[in-house]
Each structure stands twice: as structure tokens, then as C-alpha cells.
Amino acid sequence: MQIVVCIKQVPDTNNIKWTKENNLQREGMVSILNPCDNYALEAAFKIREKFKNAKITAITMGPSQAKNVLNYALARGCDEAVLLCDKAFSASDTLATGRVISSAIKKLFPKCSLIICGQYAQDGDTAQTGPTIAGMLDIPVVTNVGQIINCDIKMSIFKQVLKDGVNILEVKNPSVACVLKGDEPIKPLYVKDYMRSQEIGIKEYNLSDLELDKTQTGILGSPTYVFKAFKLEHQRDAQEIKYNIPDFLINLTKNGGKNG
Amino acid sequence: MADRKIFVITEYKKNQNVFSDLTFELLTLAVELKRQARENYNFELEVCATVLDSGIDADFNMLAKYGADNIFYVKNEKLRDYNLTYFSSAILELIKMKNPEIVLFPASTVGRELAPSVTSRLQTGLTADCTSCNLIKEKDKVKLAATRPTFGGVLMATILCKENPQCATFRQGVITKSALENYTTRCEEIPLAHLFETPSPIKNVEFIANEIKKSTLEDAKVIFCGGKGLKTKENFEKLRRLTEILGISLAASRGAVDLGLAEQEIQVGQTGKTVCPDLYVAFGVSGAVHHISGMSASSKVVAINKDQNAPIFENCDYKIVADAVEIIDEMLKKLSSC
Numbered sequence: 001m002q003i004v005v006c007i008k009q010v011p012d013t014n015n016i017k018w019t020k021e022n023n024l025q026r027e028g029m030v031s032i033l034n035p036c037d038n039y040a041l042e043a044a045f046k047i048r049e050k051f052k053n054a055k056i057t058a059i060t061m062g063p064s065q066a067k068n069v070l071n072y073a074l075a076r077g078c079d080e081a082v083l084l085c086d087k088a089f090s091a092s093d094t095l096a097t098g099r100v101i102s103s104a105i106k107k108l109f110p111k112c113s114l115i116i117c118g119q120y121a122q123d124g125d126t127a128q129t130g131p132t133i134a135g136m137l138d139i140p141v142v143t144n145v146g147q148i149i150n151c152d153i154k155m156s157i158f159k160q161v162l163k164d165g166v167n168i169l170e171v172k173n174p175s176v177a178c179v180l181k182g183d184e185p186i187k188p189l190y191v192k193d194y195m196r197s198q199e200i201g202i203k204e205y206n207l208s209d210l211e212l213d214k215t216q217t218g219i220l221g222s223p224t225y226v227f228k229a230f231k232l233e234h235q236r237d238a239q240e241i242k243y244n245i246p247d248f249l250i251n252l253t254k255n256g257g258k259n260g
Numbered sequence: 261m262a263d264r265k266i267f268v269i270t271e272y273k274k275n276q277n278v279f280s281d282l283t284f285e286l287l288t289l290a291v292e293l294k295r296q297a298r299e300n301y302n303f304e305l306e307v308c309a310t311v312l313d314s315g316i317d318a319d320f321n322m323l324a325k326y327g328a329d330n331i332f333y334v335k336n337e338k339l340r341d342y343n344l345t346y347f348s349s350a351i352l353e354l355i356k357m358k359n360p361e362i363v364l365f366p367a368s369t370v371g372r373e374l375a376p377s378v379t380s381r382l383q384t385g386l387t388a389d390c391t392s393c394n395l396i397k398e399k400d401k402v403k404l405a406a407t408r409p410t411f412g413g414v415l416m417a418t419i420l421c422k423e424n425p426q427c428a429t430f431r432q433g434v435i436t437k438s439a440l441e442n443y444t445t446r447c448e449e450i451p452l453a454h455l456f457e458t459p460s461p462i463k464n465v466e467f468i469a470n471e472i473k474k475s476t477l478e479d480a481k482v483i484f485c486g487g488k489g490l491k492t493k494e495n496f497e498k499l500r501r502l503t504e505i506l507g508i509s510l511a512a513s514r515g516a517v518d519l520g521l522a523e524q525e526i527q528v529g530q531t532g533k534t535v536c537p538d539l540y541v542a543f544g545v546s547g548a549v550h551h552i553s554g555m556s557a558s559s560k561v562v563a564i565n566k567d568q569n570a571p572i573f574e575n576c577d578y579k580i581v582a583d584a585v586e587i588i589d590e591m592l593k594k595l596s597s598c
Contacts, residue, residue: 125531126389131376134380169463183520224419226419228418240581241562245564249562250591
């Protein structure tokens with residue numbers, strides 16, 4: 001059984017530093033594996049515990065720096081890692097990204113049973129790439145998956161977490177699952193894990209390997225584009241409270257936000 | 261051209277027999293875009309609501325009241341419960357038939373998987389979780405300019421789409437719904453039975469409802485939110501106790517959730533929930549824009565942070581430079597003594 005886990009390298013937006021002028025400090029920004037994707041990997045490993053012959057491939061699209069997250073995925077226990085890298089891929093929007101990844105899956109893993117993605121990426125947070133990959137492959141997708149209860153070649157059973165309850169869904173494979181970030185801590189890695197990762201190595205594919213045309217990817221292949229980017233405006237004038245803070249807060253709470 | 265269309269994908273709450281608030285908010289937005297088209301660009305946009313169900317008693321008049329000029333109703337037994345395959349193929353078919361220029365989707369759990377499932381099959385773009393949108397003229401064409409937080413919410417980006425339909429999703433609470441005084445509507449039932457003949461590859465086995473939900477964060481009147489500054493789970497639990505004593509709602513920032521202080525379910529911000537309470541008190545929240553975008557609609561905001569340069573202080577009505585944990589302790593002490 002083949003499982004593909006789609007992962008993404010993201011800037012660590014939790015540790016953003018601001019300049020004195022309150023601008024984003026881009027220097028020294030650290031890249032990490034998108035937090036949800038760690039749980040996507042974990043979900044795949046759990047399936048392999050049951051089906052020992054399951055082969056898990058981590059795949060990402062990005063520049064060569066994205067090898068870091070692939071090496072990490074290998075160290076965590078993936079059997080294979082694939083980097084989709086081409087200048088023509090850069091500045092792809094979610095549709096073009098979905099096109100590149102789905103083309104790669106179609107070509108490299110035609111017999112893939114399950115594709116697992118993180119529910120959303122910490123940087124873009126569109127939560128679209130998973131459903132887009134599914135749409136391009138014309139296969140079913142389930143988002144907000146809290147647990148993959150079972151998965152074999154023919155069928156998956158997913159626990160979908162909704163606002164008002166959980167949904168148990170039986171889905172024909174191949175399918176796409178977008179998994180939520182779990183609560184369990186991620187196991188630390190050791191040197192031996194990274195040594196294993198080095199031994200396996202990363203496979204790289206470019207535009208022509210995937211038989212794509214450059215009008216289908218990057219800026220040319222993206223229907224959306226950023227017209228302008230700006231900082232959020234602030235609309236409140238803060239009044240500083242220095243004394244009797246607990247009383248102030250308790251009163252404000254009791255009055256539903258009205259002071260006095 | 262007379263019938264240029266804007267689609268609003270409606271959401272129907274079966275158990276309550278009503279359309280969701282977000283449906284009316286999207287209709288309000290569509291009416292505003294219609295106004296801009298008429299006043300600024302001299303063309304008519306027809307607001308069309310799509311309804312998918314097995315036969316409902318809901319008041320279609322409500323859709324008209326919030327601005328639907330036209331209702332496209334696909335009625336089929338297979339649409340009784342939400343099923344992505346059936347719902348996305350019905351919407352896809354409606355779009356192909358009616359050719360709207362703009363499609364607005366709800367950014368609900370369902371909408372967020374439905375929208376990209378439709379747009380990827382149409383090979384068009386989708387701007388997710390927008391906070392506002394307008395019509396603008398770009399290269400001689402009137403385009404939907406949809407604005408959303410990006411880069412973890414640090415920046416806002418206005419996105420345009422080269423293809424039609426131009427699609428966007430909006431979260432509940434970012435638009436204020438407003439009803440029309442005079443309205444008329446037409447309802448057209450569209451049989452699409454052929455779409456539902458093949459069984460869906462997705463089968464609903466069981467739905468297990470949550471136990472009595474006290475109240476949802478989206479509807480809360482007062483919210484205390486804990487951030488990374490609370491540092492430990494014990495401190496976060498103190499804040500939880502405080503909210504229980506005061507009978508109000510508890511939320512967490514992404515920083516707190518990532519540190520494992522709180523459950524993701526109560527996360528507020530770009531990657532969590534969007535809230536609009538009367539009072540929002542942030543305890544030890546730094547206030548990165550991805551957080552602000554989830555709570556900026558709150559009426560009054562109080563921020564408590566040790567760091568007087570914390571960005572949250574630029575987005576609050578009351579600024580308190582102090583250790584949030586100490587304040588929580590003092591409040592607990594006061595409340596237990598009275």
C-alpha cells in the first residue's frame with residue numbers, strides 16, 4: 001500500500017520578531033515543518049504499524065531549501081522523500097500548487113491509496129491545497145480529520161471533527177485526508193534518525209519530469225495574484241489602566257464591556 | 261449584458277430549520293457588490309442564492325429579504341445530509357449552467373472543503389477567509405478585489421483572479437448582515453437528478469453529536485483569552501477557573517495552543533475561530549496580526565501584557581502593562597473572598 005504525505009516548509013510565524021517601527025523582521029527568520037503536517041506524518045506511521053508493507057512517501061514542492069523538511073520527514077520514518085523543484089513552480093497559487101502536486105502523484109504513485117495533508121499551513125492558511133489536489137485527481141477528500149480510524153487499499157474510515165460533533169465517514173480509496181493538529185507531543189529525533197535520512201536521500205523532479213508546461217505552473221498557471229499587500233490598520237485608541245486592575249476587569253466583565 | 265450574476269452558496273441548518281447567519285452576511289456582501297457595480301461601473305449584477313436540499317420548509321423569503329434576486333434550488337433526496345461529492349457536483353453544475361462572474365462561499369467547515377473542491381474542478385482561483393471585498397477596475401475589466409490576512413496573518417493581501425468565476429470564502433462575523441426593506445425574488449427549481457445516480461465514494465456512517473455545548477465562542481458576549489505569556493498549563497487552568505466563576509467564555513491564542521497550554525478547539529485567530537464579543541480580554545497575548553484578525557470585531561478590547569511594546573496594545577481600548585498571571589491570581593482572590 002502506498003501512502004503519500006504532502007508537507008510544507010513554513011516560516012515560524014510564532015517567533016516573528018518586530019522592528020522598532022513595528023515592521024516584520026525578515027532577517028534570521030526560521031523555517032520549520034508546518035505544525036499540522038507533523039500529525040499528517042504521524043497518521044501515516046500509525047497506518048504502517050498495522051500494515052507493515054505500507055510505503056510512506058513525503059512530498060513537497062519548493063526551492064532546494066525545502067530539502068530540510070524532507071530530511072526531517074525521512075528522519076521521522078518516511079520510506080521515501082520527493083522534492084518537486086523548478087523555477088517555473090515559484091509563485092504558484094493554490095490551484096497551480098495543487099496541479100503540480102497532483103501531477104506528481106499521478107505520475108509517480110499511480111497506485112497510491114491514501115494522500116494525507118495537514119489541514120492548513122501556518123503561513124498561508126488557505127486550507128485549500130488538500131481539497132485542490134483531490135479535485136485535480138477527481139478523488140474524494142475529507143477535511144478536519146481528527147483520526148484515521150482505518151485504512152486499507154480499498155477503503156478509509158475517518159473521524160471528522162465538526163463544530164457540533166464528530167462524523168464517522170467511510171471513504172473509497174484513493175482518497176485525500178486533511179488532518180488536524182493533534183495534542184500528543186512529537187517524539188524527539190536522534191542522530192541515528194538523521195543518519196537514516198541521509199542514507200535514503202531525496203528524489204527530485206522538475207517541470208519536464210512531470211510533463212507539465214510552464215503555462216500551467218507558477219505565475220502563468222495561477223489564476224489568482226496579489227494586487228497589493230499592506231499592514232492591518234489599527235482602529236483603537238488605547239487608554240492605559242494602572243490602578244485597581246482586578247476591580248476594573250471584574251466590573252467591566254459584569255457590565256459586558258461598559259466601563260462604570 | 262443584462263444578467264451578470266453573483267452566486268451566494270447558502271448554508272441551511274437542518275436541525276433549526278433556518279439558514280445560517282453567514283448566509284445572510286454573504287447576501288449582504290453580494291448586495292453591496294451589486295450596488296458598486298450599478299453606481300461605479302454602470303452594470304447590473306444579479307444576486308443568486310443556491311440552495312441544495314432534499315426538501316426544506318425554510319423560509320426562502322428570508323433569502324429574498326437579504327437580497328437574493330434569484331434562488332436556484334436543487335432538490336434531491338441525496339442532498340438530505342451534507343455529502344461533499346453530491347454538493348460539489350451540484351454547485352459545479354449550477355455554475356456551468358448559469359455562468360456567474362463571482363461566487364461567494366461560506367468559510368464554514370463545510371464551505372472550506374466545498375469551495376476548493378469546486379474551484380479546482382473549474383480550474384479557477386479561490387481566495388479563502390476574506391475579511392472584505394470590493395469591485396475595482398483592472399485592465400479595463402471590473403474585478404473582485406478580495407482582501408485576506410496572509411503570512412500567518414502578519415500582512416493583509418488583496419487578491420485578484422484572472423479567471424471567472426472569481427471565488428472567495430468569508431468567515432462568520434466579518435460582515436454585518438442587513439436586511440432590505442423592499443424585495444422581490446424568483447425561485448427556480450433545477451432538477452439535476454442525473455448527478456446523484458452514481459453512489460458517492462463518501463459514506464456517512466455515523467454522526468456523534470457533542471455533549472451539551474454550553475455556548476459557542478462565536479456567540480459569546482465576554483471572552484477571556486490566554487496567550488503564550490501565561491507560560492504554563494497550570495496558569496492557563498487558573499484563567500479557565502476565572503472564566504467559570506464569572507460565567508464567561510475562554511479562548512486561547514495560537515501561541516498558547518502550540519505550547520500545549522490549551523486545546524485547539526478554543527483557538528481564536530486566523531487559523532482558529534473568528535469572534536465578536538462585547539468584551540474581549542487578552543491575557544498575555546502578544547497580538548500578532550493573525551490573532552487580531554480573529555478578534556478585531558470585538559466591541560471592547562482589553563490587553564494585559566508585560567511587554568509594553570507588545571503589538572496587542574495597538575489594537576486595544578484598555579492597555580494594562582502587567583504580568584497577566586499576577587492579575588489572574590488577584591482576580592481569583594477577590595472573587596473567592598466576596
